[in-house]
Each structure stands twice: as structure tokens, then as C-alpha cells.
Amino acid sequence: MKRVTITIDGEQTKGIVIGTIAANHTAAEWLLTASVSAKSAKVRFDPEEAVAETSSLVMIAPTRTEKYLYLVPDEQVQPVTTIVRKYGLLSPLDWDCPDYPAGDAFEHLFLQNKLWNDLVTIEREHRAKYRELIGSDEETAQMDTEIASIKDRLSVLDEGRKKLRVEHRKKKCPEIDCLDENIKKLKSELKAVASKAKETRAAAKDRIRAAGNDIENLEKDRQAAVIKAYNNSGLWWGNYNAVLESYKKARIKALKDGAELKYHRFDGSGRFTNQIQGGMSVQDLLEGNRNVASLRLVSSGELGDISGKKPPSLDLQSVGSRRDSREYGILAITLYTGTDEQSKKFRRTLSFPVILHRPLPEGATLKSLSVHRKRVGTDFVWSVVFTFTTDCPTYDQRSSTGNRCGLNLGWKKQAGGGLRVATIYDGSDARHITLPQAIIDGLDYVNGDLQGRIDSAANENHAWLLEQWGGDELPESLQELRSMLRRSKRPHPAKFAKAVIAWRNYPEYLGDARDEAEQRRKATKRLTIEMAHKREKLLRRRMDFYRNTAKQLTSVYDVICLDKMDLRRLALLEKGDGTPNELTKIARKQRQQAAISELRECLSKAAAKNGTQIEQVSTASSATCSACKGKMEQVDGIMWRCRECRALVDQDINAAANLFREVL
Structure with missing residues (x-):
């Protein structure tokens, strides 16, 4: 998905491209297989009407609850360029401020970590229920029992191998080799059974889906649990949205790779995220026209007086350094880290000395900023990441x-x-x-x-x-x-x-x-x-x-x-x-x-x-001769020889040459 700008009723509006319709085709077929999010959007065109030219499906979300879907010719779609700037920060000036509850900002970092772990728990419980639902099928249950039995035997053999390795202080000996062979056979057996079980589960999934809405209801329960988790997290919406976004990306990757989400140990690291509704210009940021964030430029001397630390000396200018163009400032961000007697969130400000080693992008719109706190040894390193968007290309478009x-x-x-x-x-x-x-x-x-x-x-x-x-x-x-x-x-x-x-x-x-x-x-x-x-x-x-x-x-x-x-x-x-x-x-x-x-x-x-x-x-880029497509064999270290034409070549050069020919 890419962000774009389109014109609707004479006004420019930003949206996201979620699909493409080829010329002389309709969007009706695409909508049948669209995601739940796309299907929930209000369609602002006739899906049965064929388009004359290649067009993009653009989703517009003016509010958190409203979504609209437009079909726009590609020539009328203007890509939005995202610019990311990262700058170093010194320690905050008001981390422990007497005007606010003690440790309120630190607690907000802890709550974000807790929300992540709660979401991991929800995901693991959801997967367990899903496996239980699929496993309720008699044939699938039998396969799962067989897999569990093989895994138990593998666990016993693996534990015995570990003890032998410790005892003999090496990985190879007759007893260990015997265990290696047994483990290899069991894993080969497990792989075959798991492959068959995968097909069985797919068939069971189709049968269960045809019989009722159990799988769909299970997903709805997961989504409801996620909503309840972030609503009860005690976090401001900008911060819980950042955690949710990380969770969604990690979940998609884990499902794709067959992996499992992991819990995070809290070590004091974390981030504060401010999402700026409607965006903010760089000028507004520098002038402090919005409460959510401001950046006041100061001299190096003033920065030293405010922070109590001497900034990097400009006298140490060396070849290639940016020190001669550095600017300094005080970054202030808004946090909602506590609640009053009426359980209403109250605002506080967190201020940081910032070192601008490169200028902010001109004419860009600030969409969000994140202040990161990272543990390094016993210390913490602070940084800020600004995310801007612009309709103008920021990089030279080379021919x-x-x-x-x-x-x-x-x-x-x-x-x-x-x-x-x-x-x-x-x-x-x-x-x-x-x-x-x-x-x-x-x-x-x-x-x-x-x-x-x-x-x-x-x-x-x-x-x-x-x-x-x-x-x-x-x-x-x-x-x-x-x-x-x-x-x-x-x-x-x-x-x-x-x-x-x-x-x-x-x-x-x-x-x-x-x-x-x-x-x-x-x-x-x-x-x-x-x-x-x-x-x-x-x-x-x-x-x-x-x-x-x-x-x-x-x-x-x-x-x-x-x-x-x-x-x-x-x-x-x-x-x-x-x-x-x-x-x-x-x-x-x-x-x-x-x-x-x-x-x-x-x-x-x-x-x-x-x-x-x-x-x-x-492709077998390393094992295939780039000259005659014959089989390669190792001669000495990195040098390999072709069995057919007897060419002696560097293995890496040969592989790169084969890859080059793939794109000729």
C-alpha cells in the first residue's frame, strides 16, 4: 500500500492505494476477495462499470469510523513521499518534575510494554483455541496425537544428547552419533507427518467453515479482546496506537513465517509517540503553534546553560563532518501520563535538548514524532524520529x-x-x-x-x-x-x-x-x-x-x-x-x-x-558454471572448477554472474 493525494470535488485529499484495476475491467471481482477493511468502506463508484484506463482503488478515512473507496485513473493519482528524520537528544530536562506524579513518564513506558505482553497473551490464546477448533475434527485430532508422540520422543533424545555432550565435552563420539541418527530419523518422520497434518487441517478448516461461523466468531473474539486490552491499558491513544501497529506487523510476519510472538522484558526502554491529526507544518513546529509538540531553536551556548552540559565543540571540525551546519534546540512534547479524580487524562510536557545535525525538510508536513529511550549498558540513549510527508519528490529522480x-x-x-x-x-x-x-x-x-x-x-x-x-x-x-x-x-x-x-x-x-x-x-x-x-x-x-x-x-x-x-x-x-x-x-x-x-x-x-x-x-547460483551451465566443484577455498569446461573461478564472482544473467 502506498500513500497518495487525489482530488475530490475540487479539494486535494490524502488516501491509500489498496488495489489496481486494469483497463476494460470492473472492480466487482476485486471487491469479492477484498479484505474486511476494504469491504467495510463505502464505495463511491459503480463496481460493475468497466474502466477505460488503468485505475487505482484509493481508500480515504476522514475519521476513525468513516471509510470511503474511490476509483481514480492512475494519471490523477499523485504519490505522497514520506521523509524520516532522526536526531539525537540529551536527557530530558523535566523527567522527574515536582509538578507531576513521581515516575509518571516512566510508568507510561512500562504500560506500553505491558500492553504488548497482553497482546501476545491474547494472540497465543487465540492460536490455542484455533488449534483446538481445527483439532476437534477426528482425523486432525489423530494426526495431532501422532505429532505430539514424536515430539515427546525427540525431547527425550535431545536431552540425552545434551548430557552426553557435556560429559564428553565434544559434539562427536559413538554414543552421540547414534543419538544423532535416531533424531534425524524421527525428525524426518515428523516432517512427513506434519506435511500430511497440514493438508488434513486445511480440509478440516473448510469443513468447519462450511458447517458454521466458528472460525469467524473466533477472530471476532480476538479483535474484541484486543480492543478491551488497549482501552484498559491506561495509555494515551497515540501511544497505544503505536503498540497496536507494532503488534499488527509482527503478527502478520509471524503468521507468514509460522513463528510465535514473544514477550518483551521491560528494561526501561520504550518510546513516546505523538500522532498529529491533520499534520503540522515545520513552521508551526518551530513557532510552537500546536500543543502537541514544539521545537525552539537556541544557540550552542544557551543549550549548554539549559542542559547543564557543554554541547559538542564546533572547533573540532574535521573533513566530512556536519558540525559546521549543526543547529540546537529544545524539543517539547505533550504527554497524557496520569488521571485526575474524575479519571480524566491530564497533560504534561517533556522537554529535551536536541542536536539538529541536518535541517528539517522545507515545505513538508509533520505527521508524527516518536521519542525513543534505549538502554545501553547501565545508561539510556535518547533520540527523536520525525515522520514527514510531502507531495514533492525529495530525491533526485535519476533517468x-x-x-x-x-x-x-x-x-x-x-x-x-x-x-x-x-x-x-x-x-x-x-x-x-x-x-x-x-x-x-x-x-x-x-x-x-x-x-x-x-x-x-x-x-x-x-x-x-x-x-x-x-x-x-x-x-x-x-x-x-x-x-x-x-x-x-x-x-x-x-x-x-x-x-x-x-x-x-x-x-x-x-x-x-x-x-x-x-x-x-x-x-x-x-x-x-x-x-x-x-x-x-x-x-x-x-x-x-x-x-x-x-x-x-x-x-x-x-x-x-x-x-x-x-x-x-x-x-x-x-x-x-x-x-x-x-x-x-x-x-x-x-x-x-x-x-x-x-x-x-x-x-x-x-x-x-x-x-x-x-x-x-x-537458483543454484554458486553450484552452476556461469560460462557453460555445468556443475561446479570446490578446488581450494573460494576457488571452484567447472566439471564440464574446467574453468577455474571465484565462487562469489561466478554466483554474481549467474544472478546477472537472470535479469538480462
Whole structure:
């Protein structure tokens, strides 16, 4: 669906394109298979009348309860461009304000997390009832019983395999190999039964739907439960709408992938979302003409006086930096975080020093803004995301060049340094995209050295504390913590810190040891903070590299062909049949460092902006010779040889060449 502007009765109105009708066809057939939302809209045209030219079905929603459907010729439809701007914020100036209830803003973040978890519960209960309804069919129930039996046997075998691996301290030995073979057979059997059960459920679903409205009523119950959940959430509508939108997107993806929604642990992170009805101009935002949000520009000196922190110095200007064009301001957003005696929401303001590293888009309409609070180690990082719309194209509409390329994604360490993450072939030249070695070294330090030191400290602190607390004279409340530590499957810095903080209530008990415990806790905390901040910087640096790479590629090529890869399967430690994933430990580490899913996502977004077409094809690009279509075999590392023409080529270049030929 894309947002557009159309003209109705001489006035421009924004809407969403939900379908297309080809020339000389009617909309009647499309309406028969339309979604529930589309069917509920009032149709403002004759569905039985054939259109003379290709037309778009545009849905207009002037209010939350009204929906209208129009059929408009494509030449009269003007696309709406969405512009997103993200800026850094300093800590809020009035987070704990005496004029408002203590912790009101923090509680709002918690309530949003609680609403998400409530929606996950509703979804899981709905799926259980759905499975129960489908399983009420006798044939389906029999298949489900068989599947449950196989899963129980698999669980027993898997638990035994884990114990043997711990006992032998390796993944391969005769006893483990025997279990691997049995697990492989059972998983193969499970796959066959599950496939048959899927067909049985589909048939049962048709029978149940034909017999009554049970499935439809079940969906109505789910929707009613969702409405009740957000109405009772205690949240302002802008914030519960943001949670609902995330829930809908995650639900669709989970249903498509056969996955399950997960609960979120609340760690203080969250967002405040202000949806601006009717939109707001940039001028209104800067002048504070609307209560929902305002942005007052200030000088760098004034910002330092207000925030109590010195802003980044402009004297540190370096090549490529935006510091010379920075602006500063105070962003104020409206929250409804509490209720009065009449249970009516009351308004409060939350203010943030903001650093504008790039100007706001001129002539655009602000539709929403979200202030994000993200935990990084023991600190919180604040940012704001503005979402604007405009009828004017914001990106240079480059003319078509006809350039095409094949892009093979993967990860391989380069002899000269860096990690190869993609190979491009455009018919005349092949080149590689290499993640800089500095990022690889940084990730190795964070996930290897720092994480190892933290784990070692956690193990030592765990053993040391249990030794100190071994006596019978230990206070009763600390005895409960000692029991918790003994039951722990693995030591963790947070558990040690919790115990040490509780020890502060007993200053007379082993005072010298308590002081040493505090030193141990602080040392581990310093390492944890260092790891969190370094990792955050490295991940941002990698994302910036991928964004720039995607922009360069989509500005050159009209069509980019990718291999259709299921990256989730590569992340699994086991295949579907129970055999271990063939990726070595080093390859798995490099897969995490490369994060090619991020590169693919950046390509998709950049392509949408620049008008580049992304094609994904399912082909044996690596195993097929790009010269003669013969079968390839590995010779030495990355070099493969064709069995037919005996050509010796780089595996990635060969794959990229095959992908290029798919879009010729």
C-alpha cells in the first residue's frame, strides 16, 4: 500500500492505494476477495462499470469510523513521499518534575510494554483455541496425537544428547552419533507427518467453515479482546496506537513465517509517540503553534546553560563532518501520563535538548514524532524520529540507465583484511563489498576479549561469594540469596550485583569481605558498560557503511538481482532433520559480524527511494558454471572448477554472474 493525494470535488485529499484495476475491467471481482477493511468502506463508484484506463482503488478515512473507496485513473493519482528524520537528544530536562506524579513518564513506558505482553497473551490464546477448533475434527485430532508422540520422543533424545555432550565435552563420539541418527530419523518422520497434518487441517478448516461461523466468531473474539486490552491499558491513544501497529506487523510476519510472538522484558526502554491529526507544518513546529509538540531553536551556548552540559565543540571540525551546519534546540512534547479524580487524562510536557545535525525538510508536513529511550549498558540513549510527508519528490529522480547487476551476498575473510559481504557483477566488471577490518577487530574485541573477561569475573565472583557466605551465621534474607546463587545454572554479573547490594543492609557482617565484594561488583560493571557502548558504536558504524553502500548501488543500477536466501536457516545450529549445521564455529562468528540481513534491508529501502528494482530469484547460483551451465566443484577455498569446461573461478564472482544473467 502506498500513500497518495487525489482530488475530490475540487479539494486535494490524502488516501491509500489498496488495489489496481486494469483497463476494460470492473472492480466487482476485486471487491469479492477484498479484505474486511476494504469491504467495510463505502464505495463511491459503480463496481460493475468497466474502466477505460488503468485505475487505482484509493481508500480515504476522514475519521476513525468513516471509510470511503474511490476509483481514480492512475494519471490523477499523485504519490505522497514520506521523509524520516532522526536526531539525537540529551536527557530530558523535566523527567522527574515536582509538578507531576513521581515516575509518571516512566510508568507510561512500562504500560506500553505491558500492553504488548497482553497482546501476545491474547494472540497465543487465540492460536490455542484455533488449534483446538481445527483439532476437534477426528482425523486432525489423530494426526495431532501422532505429532505430539514424536515430539515427546525427540525431547527425550535431545536431552540425552545434551548430557552426553557435556560429559564428553565434544559434539562427536559413538554414543552421540547414534543419538544423532535416531533424531534425524524421527525428525524426518515428523516432517512427513506434519506435511500430511497440514493438508488434513486445511480440509478440516473448510469443513468447519462450511458447517458454521466458528472460525469467524473466533477472530471476532480476538479483535474484541484486543480492543478491551488497549482501552484498559491506561495509555494515551497515540501511544497505544503505536503498540497496536507494532503488534499488527509482527503478527502478520509471524503468521507468514509460522513463528510465535514473544514477550518483551521491560528494561526501561520504550518510546513516546505523538500522532498529529491533520499534520503540522515545520513552521508551526518551530513557532510552537500546536500543543502537541514544539521545537525552539537556541544557540550552542544557551543549550549548554539549559542542559547543564557543554554541547559538542564546533572547533573540532574535521573533513566530512556536519558540525559546521549543526543547529540546537529544545524539543517539547505533550504527554497524557496520569488521571485526575474524575479519571480524566491530564497533560504534561517533556522537554529535551536536541542536536539538529541536518535541517528539517522545507515545505513538508509533520505527521508524527516518536521519542525513543534505549538502554545501553547501565545508561539510556535518547533520540527523536520525525515522520514527514510531502507531495514533492525529495530525491533526485535519476533517468533510467538500463544498468543491471547480480549481487551475491555472503561472508568470507579477505587475505588483505576485512570481511567480504557481497560480490557485484554487471557484465563488464566484478568487484567486492568488504566490511572494514576496523569493524571486525572491534567486534572481535567486544564479543571475544571483553565478553570473556566478564564471564571469567562472573565465575570467580560467584565462587568467591558462596565461599564467603558459607557460614551458618549468614543473615536470613542473605540466605535466600545464597540459595538462589546455588540454584543458578550459570553465574551472571546481575545476580552477583543483586547479592552485594543486599549485603549493604548488614554492614557488621564480614565488613572487609563486603568492601571487596563492592570492588568486584564495580570492576565488572565497568567492563559491562564498556562492552555495551563499544558494541553500540560498532553496530551503528556497520549500519552506516551498509546504508552508504546501498545508496551508491541504487544510484547506479536500475535492476539488482539477489539470490533468494532464507537467512533464518543459516542461523540455526541444527537443520530440520536434526543434523548439525555445517557452518563451522568461525563461519558462524563471521555470519554474525557480517549481518547481511542488514545489508539486504538497506538495499530494499534505498531501492524504494531511488526507483531501483530488486529481483530475488531461486537458483543454484554458486553450484552452476556461469560460462557453460555445468556443475561446479570446490578446488581450494573460494576457488571452484567447472566439471564440464574446467574453468577455474571465484565462487562469489561466478554466483554474481549467474544472478546477472537472470535479469538480462
